[in-house]
Structure formats: structure tokens, C-alpha cells
Amino acid sequence: MKYESQKIALVYFAVAMGLFAIQVLGGLLAGWIYVAPNTLSELLPFNIVRMLHTNSLIVWLITGFFGAAYFLIPEEAEREIHSTKLAYLQLLILVVGTLGVVVTYVFNLFEGNFLLGKEGREFLEQPKWVKAGIVVAALIFLYNVSMTVLKGKKTAITNILLLGLWGLALLFLFSFYNPSNLALDKQYWWYVVHLWVEGVWELIMASILAYLMLKLTGVDREVVEKWLYVIVAAALFSGILGTGHHYYWIGTPAYWQWIGSIFSSLEVIPFFAMMAFAFVMVWKGRRDHPNKAALLWSLGCATLAFFGAGVWGFLHTLHGVNYYTHGTQITAAHGHLAFFGAYVSLNLAIFSYAMPILLNRDPYNQVLNMASFWLMSSGMVFMTFVLTFAGTIQTHLQRVLGDYFMDVQDQVAIFYWMRFGSGLVVVIGALLFIYAMWVPRKEIIERGATETPAE
Amino acid sequence: MKQTSGIDALPGELLMWVLIFSELLVFGVGLLAFMAVRLTDPSGFAEAQSALYRTGAALNTAVLVTSGFLAAKALEYRRKDRRAQARLSLVAAAALGCVFLIVKGAEYAGKAAQGISYETHPFFMFYYLLTGFHAAHVLAGVMVLLLVAWRDETGNIEAGAQFWHMVDLIWVLLFPVVYLLG
Amino acid sequence: MTAPNPTDNTPRHGHRPGLTTAWLALLVLSLASTGATVLPVPQQIVATAVLVLALIKARVILARYLELSAARSWLSGLSVVIAGFFALVLGLFLIYPAAL
Numbered sequence: 001m002k003y004e005s006q007k008i009a010l011v012y013f014a015v016a017m018g019l020f021a022i023q024v025l026g027g028l029l030a031g032w033i034y035v036a037p038n039t040l041s042e043l044l045p046f047n048i049v050r051m052l053h054t055n056s057l058i059v060w061l062i063t064g065f066f067g068a069a070y071f072l073i074p075e076e077a078e079r080e081i082h083s084t085k086l087a088y089l090q091l092l093i094l095v096v097g098t099l100g101v102v103v104t105y106v107f108n109l110f111e112g113n114f115l116l117g118k119e120g121r122e123f124l125e126q127p128k129w130v131k132a133g134i135v136v137a138a139l140i141f142l143y144n145v146s147m148t149v150l151k152g153k154k155t156a157i158t159n160i161l162l163l164g165l166w167g168l169a170l171l172f173l174f175s176f177y178n179p180s181n182l183a184l185d186k187q188y189w190w191y192v193v194h195l196w197v198e199g200v201w202e203l204i205m206a207s208i209l210a211y212l213m214l215k216l217t218g219v220d221r222e223v224v225e226k227w228l229y230v231i232v233a234a235a236l237f238s239g240i241l242g243t244g245h246h247y248y249w250i251g252t253p254a255y256w257q258w259i260g261s262i263f264s265s266l267e268v269i270p271f272f273a274m275m276a277f278a279f280v281m282v283w284k285g286r287r288d289h290p291n292k293a294a295l296l297w298s299l300g301c302a303t304l305a306f307f308g309a310g311v312w313g314f315l316h317t318l319h320g321v322n323y324y325t326h327g328t329q330i331t332a333a334h335g336h337l338a339f340f341g342a343y344v345s346l347n348l349a350i351f352s353y354a355m356p357i358l359l360n361r362d363p364y365n366q367v368l369n370m371a372s373f374w375l376m377s378s379g380m381v382f383m384t385f386v387l388t389f390a391g392t393i394q395t396h397l398q399r400v401l402g403d404y405f406m407d408v409q410d411q412v413a414i415f416y417w418m419r420f421g422s423g424l425v426v427v428i429g430a431l432l433f434i435y436a437m438w439v440p441r442k443e444i445i446e447r448g449a450t451e452t453p454a455e
Numbered sequence: 456m457k458q459t460s461g462i463d464a465l466p467g468e469l470l471m472w473v474l475i476f477s478e479l480l481v482f483g484v485g486l487l488a489f490m491a492v493r494l495t496d497p498s499g500f501a502e503a504q505s506a507l508y509r510t511g512a513a514l515n516t517a518v519l520v521t522s523g524f525l526a527a528k529a530l531e532y533r534r535k536d537r538r539a540q541a542r543l544s545l546v547a548a549a550a551l552g553c554v555f556l557i558v559k560g561a562e563y564a565g566k567a568a569q570g571i572s573y574e575t576h577p578f579f580m581f582y583y584l585l586t587g588f589h590a591a592h593v594l595a596g597v598m599v600l601l602l603v604a605w606r607d608e609t610g611n612i613e614a615g616a617q618f619w620h621m622v623d624l625i626w627v628l629l630f631p632v633v634y635l636l637g
Numbered sequence: 638m639t640a641p642n643p644t645d646n647t648p649r650h651g652h653r654p655g656l657t658t659a660w661l662a663l664l665v666l667s668l669a670s671t672g673a674t675v676l677p678v679p680q681q682i683v684a685t686a687v688l689v690l691a692l693i694k695a696r697v698i699l700a701r702y703l704e705l706s707a708a709r710s711w712l713s714g715l716s717v718v719i720a721g722f723f724a725l726v727l728g729l730f731l732i733y734p735a736a737l
Contacts, residue, residue: 464707464708464710464711465705465708465711466703466704466705466707466708467704475703479718483722486722486726487722487725487726487729490725490726490729490730491729493729493730493733494729494732494733497733509671509674513667513671516667517664517667517668520660520663520664520667520694520698521660521664523660523663523698523702524656524657524659524660524663524702526702527656527659527701527702528656531656616702617703620698620702620703621703623698623702624695624698624699624702624703627691627694627695627698628691628695628719628722630691631670631687631688631690631691632726635670635671635674635683635684635687636684636687636688636726636730
């Protein structure tokens with residue numbers, strides 16, 4: 001660790017991992033409700049469990065991004081973070097807001113209150129005061145990192161990372177508008193979440209991946225930057241109008257079916273480019289970095305993102321296909337592998353890289369971490385296959401033959417059992433990962449032999 | 456005379472080429488979708504197409520390729536440090552871009568007067584989508600040309616001209632498919 | 638891909654008669670393709686002629702305006718892709734060549 005203020009990342013990573021644990025446990029519960037639908041139906045209804053599962057995912061991923069930014073920006077800009085205090089204040093606001101959301105959701109406090117109650121929406125459900133808190137925290141963050149970068153060295157990695165983080169914060173402002181029309185509500189929700197995960201988050205992903213490749217493979221910065229620019233251009237080109245693939249059935253004019261189909265099909269390209277980038281860098285790289293776990297997560301991230309976001313996304317993005325598959329388990333299959341591949345693995349990769357440095361355990365072999373990679377990845381891939389089969393059968397029975405929803409659910413119950421099993425494997429993997437990050441101290445390989453000078 | 460290979464062989468800024476390839480891909484797929492949907496109603500498509508004003512569109516082809524010529528000329532002038540001529544050529548190219556937009560506007564106005572909209576027939580949905588998206592690029596291109604006429608470093612003019620040639624190229628692909636194949 | 642390209646041997650920078658030739662060629666080709674549509678020949682032949690002319694125009698723009706004549710492999714690659722695109726378009730058209 002070259003800069004003292006990189007330590008900020010440690011607390012962010014801790015919070016992110018805590019929420020990660022809660023998220024996967026919530027997912028496990030939701031998976032159990034699928035096979036035993038009456039579980040906790042009074043106390044903690046499925047819609048609340050699902051919302052906690054998805055929202056805690058988003059929150060921990062963003063917290064991880066913040067941590068990653070605090071970790072890598074000092075090194076890239078070659079100076080300390082502008083204000084350490086502000087960074088901790090920002091985290092405090094986020095934690096209080098998150099707890100406020102959870103308590104408000106679960107106990108449905110202040111129902112109907114403009115400022116304090118939840119908003120009765122499916123996803124952008126946070127009470128207004130939490131949203132305002134998120135914006136304040138984001139502003140603090142942007143001020144803090146922008147000041148650091150402005151005063152320090154500007155690299156392509158920090159530029160793209162900042163662009164992505166600014167976009168992330170600005171797009172969140174759409175969540176304040178709460179139209180009473182349900183179709184409009186969806187449209188504005190997509191302005192937030194689609195333009196996040198298929199737009200600016202890809203910039204964050206590409207820049208963090210580029211940083212990891214730079215550190216782990218020792219390939220020239222110039223080469224990494226060229227790739228980075230191409231990936232970012234492809235992501236923005238396809239992702240922005242790709243939002244159209246959410247407009248098919250919400251009452252927008254029919255031409256959106258073609259805009260959405262064509263542009264969202266091209267969203268495969270940046271994910272393919274990221275995968276190609278990661279493998280070409282490793283293949284070209286001359287550095288044998290001891291942190292094999294971080295490398296494994298990086299390559300896993302690029303690969304699973306390509307399949308989860310790219311291939312599984314393309315499977316049902318054409319409007320002719322989506323007409324039948326919309327909202328079936330196909331969507332769940334895509335959602336799980338895409339988020340796990342692109343953003344969960346990315347966070348876990350930067351955790352794996354940064355944590356040994358932050359905790360002074362470098363160099364570090366991380367066998368347990370690698371075991372957790374295989375547990376989580378195989379669990380998630382199996383879940384994706386299972387849900388894809390379930391979704392295919394569901395599409396046929398429900399959308400083609402016209403069977404009733406609940407009858408079809410009974411037909412695919414076997415898949416939900418298998419999904420629960422694979423979910424259990426993922427949870428074990430996640431808990432193992434967290435354990436491997438924080439607890440063992442002795443997994444050190446021989447110091448010096450494989451050490452290479454930093455770039 | 457092969458000195459460079461791979462992506463380094465592409466003249467100018469790499470990102471411009473990423474844009475050019477992406478746009479070609481989008482319009483190419485859009486035009487193929489148009490041709491595929493045509494098969495669901497060939498006579499309806501032919502009838503709808505007969506409502507188009509081919510002469511205006513053919514005129515616009517001439518306008519665009521001439522404008523492209525001027526933009527290419529501008530880069531040539533700039534490389535020889537004839538900056539005033541370069542700027543003049545760029546402004547002239549932009550002016551022809553405006554002519555294109557005026558002709559296109561008249562075409563759209565004519566359609567509107569006949570009560571034709573994107574909902575009239577799938578043909579017109581594709582027609583408005585493809586030509587409208589192209590016209591948006593022409594509008595952007597005019598602004599880009601004026602911008603690089605103002606900030607006239609060689610690299611800027613090269614990138615601006617490349618954008619303009621892309622718009623030109625797309626029109627060359629679009630025009631025969633949408634206007635001529637009946 | 639054997640599209641005629643009469644001005645290939647011009648240098649990349651400096652005096653370039655190729656540019657003016659390219660412009661005139663584009664104008665003539667455009668005129669020819671518009672003219673082809675009014676010829677009293679079957680639609681299939683008109684369509685083929687129009688698309689071949691468009692392919693040549695695209696190649697002229699790529700080679701001269703976009704200066705790919707200095708990057709031959711890219712020029713050939715893109716030409717092949719565009720030729721493939723027009724072949725697909727023609728194929729889709731020929732399935733049902735509606736006459737006007």
C-alpha cells in the first residue's frame with residue numbers, strides 16, 4: 001500500500017461484504033419460498049424478501065465500487081485522497097440510509113408519508129429521505145475523488161472511472177420522479193437501472209478491470225488504455241439506445257421494438273471485448289503476479305459477464321422472442337448470471353486484489369478464496385441452467401399453450417428445488433469468501449521469489 | 456507498401472473507426488430487418504414505397520457525395536496548411552448538409568400532408584426510423600463540420616471529415632434499399 | 638471483390654487527383670442507379686444493377702474519402718462485408734420481387 005488514505009477502502013469493503021452476506025442469505029430465503037411458498041408469508045412477504053435481495057445487491061455493489069475507487073484512485077492519481085473524513089462521513093450516511101430502508105420495508109413504517117414512508121413502487125422504493133441521503137453521499141464522494149484526480153495525475157483509468165461514477169450519481173436523480181402512471185414509472189426506473197448496469201456501470205467495470213489487468217499482468221499502460229477506450233465506446237453506443245428493449249410492452253410506440261432489438265443486440269460486443277481484453281492481457285503479460293485469486297476472479301468476471309450479460313441477455317432481447325419469454329424464469333436466469341458475472345465477480349476481484357495489500361498480507365496465495373470462486377461460480381452457472389430450463393418450459397406451457405401461471409409453477413417445481421440447492425452452494429461459497437478475506441493469516445507463499453517490481 | 460498492420464493501419468483516430476463500424480452495423484441490421492419484414496407484405500411495401508419522392512432522394516445523394524468531396528478536400532487543404540481554404544470547404548460542406556436536411560424536411564412535410572405517419576404501415580415505420588436516424592446524423596455532422604472549421608487542427612478536421620463520410624456511406628447503403636428496391 | 642477502382646495508385650498525401658475523380662465517379666454512379674430504375678427490364682435485373690452500383694459507390698467512399706486506400710486489408714475486409722450485406726439484401730428481395 002503506497003498511500004495511507006487507501007485504507008478507507010477497507011471499511012467500504014467490510015460494509016460491502018456484510019451486505020453481500022445479507023443479500024445471498026435473502027436470496028436463499030427467496031429460493032426457499034419458491035419451493036415452500038407459505039414460509040414467512042405473513043411476517044416477511046415474498047415481495048419484501050425479493051426487494052431486499054435485489055436492493056441489497058445494488059447497494060453492496062455500489063459500496064464496493066466506492067471502496068474500489070478509494071483504493072485505486074490514490075495509486076493512479078499518485079496522491080492521497082482529498083479528505084479522509086469526508087469519505088467516512090459518506091459511508092456513515094450510506095449505512096444509516098440502508099438500515100433505514102431495511103427497517104422501513106420490513107415493518108412498513110410511516111406508510112403513505114411523503115418523506116419517511118416507502119413509495120409503493122416495485123424497485124425505486126426507498127423513502128425520500130434515504131434517496132436524498134444517497135444523493136448527498138454521492139455528492140460528497142464525487143467531490144472527494146474528483147478533487148483528488150484534479151490535483152493529481154490523470155490517467156485513462158481514473159477518467160473512465162470518474163465518468164462512470166458521475167453517470168451513476170446523476171442517473172439516480174431519475175428516482176425522485178414518481179409518476180402515478182405505472183408505465184411511466186417503469187420507464188423512469190429503467191432510466192436509472194438500465195442506464196446503470198448496461199451503461200455507466202460498464203465504464204466502472206472496464207476501468208477496474210483495466211486497473212487489475214495493469215497490476216496483475218504487467219502489460220503496458222498504453223495497450224490497456226486503447227482497449228479501455230474501445231470497450232467504453234462500444235458500451236455507450238449500444239447501451240444507451242439499448243434501453244429500448246425495456247419499452248416493448250409498456251405502451252411506447254412500436255418502433256421501440258426495433259430500436260431496442262437492434263441496439264441491445266450490440267450490447268454483447270463490449271462484454272465480448274472485455275473478455276477478449278482480459279485473456280489477451282493475461283496471454284501477453286510477462287508478470288507472474290502471486291495473487292492468483294485476484295487473477296482468477298478477473299478472468300471469471302470477464303467470462304461470466306460475457307455469458308450472463310451478453311449471451312443470456314441476447315437470448316431474449318429480440319422483441320419477437322421477448323414477446324413470449326418476458327418475465328419468465330428466463331429473465332431470472334439472465335439476471336442472476338449477468339449480475340454475478342459482471343458486477344459481483346468484479347467486486348470480488350478487486351477485494352481479492354486489494355485486501356491482502358490493505359491488511360499487509362502480501363504476497364498471498366489465497367487457496368480458500370479460489371475454492372470459493374469455484375463454489376460460487378459453479379453454483380451460479382448451475383442455477384442459470386436450471387432457471388433457463390424452467391423458463392423454457394414455462395414459456396411453452398404458459399405463453400404458447402396458455403396454461404395458468406400457478407399450474408405451470410407446479411410443473412417446474414423440480415427446477416426450483418435444484419435452484420435452491422445451487423443457491424445453497426453459492427451461499428457457502430460467499431461465506432467462505434468472506435472468511436478467506438478476513439480471517440486466515442498464514443496462507444503466505446514464499447516471500448520474494450515471485451515478487452516483481454511494480455510498473 | 457504495408458508499413459503498419461492491424462488497427463494501427465486505420466487512418467486517424469481509432470475511436471472514429473469504432474463509431475463507423477458500430478453505425479454500419481446498426482444501419483446494416485436495420486436495413487436487413489426492413490427487408491425481412493417486407494416479406495410479410497411485399498405488395499404493401501411496394502405500394503407504400505411508391506409514395507416516396509425518389510427524385511428528391513436521388514438529388515440528396517448528389518448533395519451528400521458533393522458535400523463529402525468538399526470535406527475531403529478540406530482535409531487535403533489543411534494538410535498543406537491552406538487553412539482559409541480548408542475552413543471555406545468545411546463551411547460549404549456543412550451548407551450542403553443543410554440542403555440535404557431541407558430536402559428531407561420537405562419530403563417529411565409532404566408525407567405528413569398526405570396523412571402518412573410511422574403508424575400508417577410497417578414500411579413507413581422503417582422509413583422514418585432509418586431515414587430519420589440518418590437525418591439526425593446529418594444534423595450532428597453539420598455541427599461537427601462547423602466545429603472543426605472553428606477548431607481547425609488537422610486531427611480535428613480528419614475526425615470531423617470521417618464522421619461526415621460515414622454519414623455519406625450510410626446514405627449510399629440506405630438509399631437503394633429504402634427508395635429503389637420495390 | 639473486384640470492384641473497379643481506377644484511381645488506386647495515387648499517393649496518400651500531397652496532390653490527389655483521385656479525390657475529384659472519386660467525386661465525379663460517385664455522381665455518375667448515382668445517376669446510373671437512378672436511371673436503372675426506369676429501364677424497361679425485369680425488377681430482378683434492376684435490383685441487381687442498383688445494388689452493384691451502390692457497392693461500387695461504398696467502395697469509392699471507403700477508399701478515397703475515408704482514405705482506406707492506404708490500408709488495403711481494411712478496405713478489402715469492409716468491401717467484403719458490404720458485399721455480403723448487399724447479397725443478403727438482394728437475396729431477401731429476390732424471394733418476392735414485387736413489380737411496381
